[in-house]
Amino acid sequence: MQNILAFILVFGIIVIIHEFGHFYFAKRAGILVREFSVGFGPKLFHHRKGETTYTVRLLPLGGYVRMAGFEEEPEIRPGMFVQLTLDEQDHVSQINLDPEQNTMDAVPMEVTSFDFDTELFIAGRVGLETEEKVYSVNRDALLVEKDGTLLQIAPLDRQFQSASLGNRMLTNVAGPLMNFVLAIVAFTILAFMQGGVISNEPIIGTIEAESPAAEAGLSEGDRIVSIDDEPIETWTDMVLTIQESPNEPMAFEIETEEGERREETLTPTSVEEQGTEIGRIGIGVFIDDSLSAKLTAGFSETFSIISQIIILLGSFFTGGFSVDQLGGPVAIYATTEAVVQTGVVGLISWIGLLSVNLGIMNLLPIPALDGGKLLLNVIEGIRKKPLSQEKEGYITLIGVLFLFILMILVTWNDIRTFFF
Structure with missing residues (x-):
């Protein structure tokens, strides 16, 4: 259970931050964000705040931001039975597609035509009447989907394709950019938790007592410039080079923090690791705590x-x-x-x-x-x-x-x- 919760937490944080990028820049561009979902599949929970419905769905394998007019198909179609909620001006304030939700004062209608983009109307046969009736639909009317999710309709000017090209590009790229921001924050927090940054440069950190490094007089902050006349660029290069020569004298070129250079001969001690003999000189990685x-x-x-x-x-x-x-x-x-x-x-x-x-x-x-x-x-x-x-x-x-x-x-x- 601990592993499952950790997986959901890790994946959930990454997905939420990613989708928040799309969400923020869509809202900033005036695009109506219908839904902000964590997970896919059947809805487990939903809460509406402002213009957006926030949902948690069954499969924690991602998430999405549903923007008006962006790769979405309307659930309402001609021939469908719906329930209309009217305001005091007999304008439609809610269209219910969920057959399990029945409202006493709702107007039952078989839809014949509708337009939520520009003309904002819905037409159809009400009850047992044979004549078509037309109702005006409010710009902020709500649509109750078949699974009970409450969404807001979007006139054309609030849809994704109506935003400028620049704003649409920002909205599309915002998700990945927020992932990079999250990574920067995570690794910065990690640096403070660890007390500094582990360096991959060939700089000496801690030195074990009575080790070859200690006996040679090496100090914390010294840099390994070369070993046996082979330049050393990274800590990894240095470790691999030393490991390959247990009990063999090696010529080290050392540069102190003051910039002075000297040569020392060190013989790595032999240590058995996973059945293999490797060499070590008793130094630890350098941590920059600035x-x-x-x-x-x-x-x-x-x-x-x-x-x-x-x-x-x-x-x-x-x-x-x-x-x-x-x-x-x-x-x-x-x-x-x-x-x-x-x-x-x-x-x-x-x-x-x-x-x-x-x-x-x-x-x-x-x-x-x-x-x-x-x-x-x-x-x-x-x-x-x-x-x-x-x-x-x-x-x-x-x-x-x-x-x-x-x-x-x-x-x-x-x-x-x-x-x-």
């Missing part, structure tokens, strides 16, 4: 992860694509289960890493993803007019099918990896 390092840690770590992901994506084209390089919900859950054992620090780091990954993945120019929508925005800007809704619908459908097939392959691969 305020500036802590404040910039989020930016540098986020940029580093973005760079690594871009290199990985580039390898798909140069080295060949493999599903083994991707992970889906099963892999995320399995990794979260392991991360839980490391405590709060591990969870925060995992949130930052996942958030960056989600941001990058959503920016890929694949139809149905934010990057695909941005690509269509760019095409619209070049053509000076948008693609037809029919063509855009076909493109989006292709993207959805591609992602669906990819998700099945990735999930099956995850199941085989973690359970077989």
Whole structure:
């Protein structure tokens, strides 16, 4: 249960922050946001505040912001039976599509035609009457969907496509950008919790007593410039080089914090690790505890992860694509289960890493993803007019099918990896 709750918490935070980006910039552009949902599938809970209905749905595998006029189909159709709630001017204030909700003073109608975009009316046969009756619909009238979700209708000027191209692009890109912001915040918090930033530079931190490093007179803050005349660029390079030479004298070029350089010969002690003899000189990683390092840690770590992901994506084209390089919900859950054992620090780091990954993945120019929508925005800007809704619908459908097939392959691969 602890692992399930951690998975829901981690995934929920990332999804909510992502969708909040879309939500905020849509509202800022004057687009009516009908629904802000966490999860997919059947509705578990909903609460209406202002113009937006906030819902929690059964499957915690993502979320969405439903913007008026944005890839949505109206649930109401001619021939459907609805219940109308009228105000004092006999204008429609609510249209009920839920057959399980019956209101005593509601007007039952079989819909023949309607327009909620410009003319704002609904027409149909009321009760047993044969003549068609037409009612005006308020701009802020509510629509009760079949599952009981309460949404607001949207005149054309409040719909997504009516916003300027710039505002639509901002709305599309805002989700991934908020993921990057979340990662920056997570890694900054982590730096303060850890008391500083763990450096990957070959700088000496702690020194074990009576170790080869201590006997050679090395000090905290010294930098390893080279080993056996081979330049050392990172802490990882240094560790791997030392591990390869247990009990063998090695020539170290050392640079002190004052900039002075000297050479020392150290012989790494032999230590058995997982059945293999490796060399160690008794030093720990350097932690930069300065305020500036802590404040910039989020930016540098986020940029580093973005760079690594871009290199990985580039390898798909140069080295060949493999599903083994991707992970889906099963892999995320399995990794979260392991991360839980490391405590709060591990969870925060995992949130930052996942958030960056989600941001990058959503920016890929694949139809149905934010990057695909941005690509269509760019095409619209070049053509000076948008693609037809029919063509855009076909493109989006292709993207959805591609992602669906990819998700099945990735999930099956995850199941085989973690359970077989």
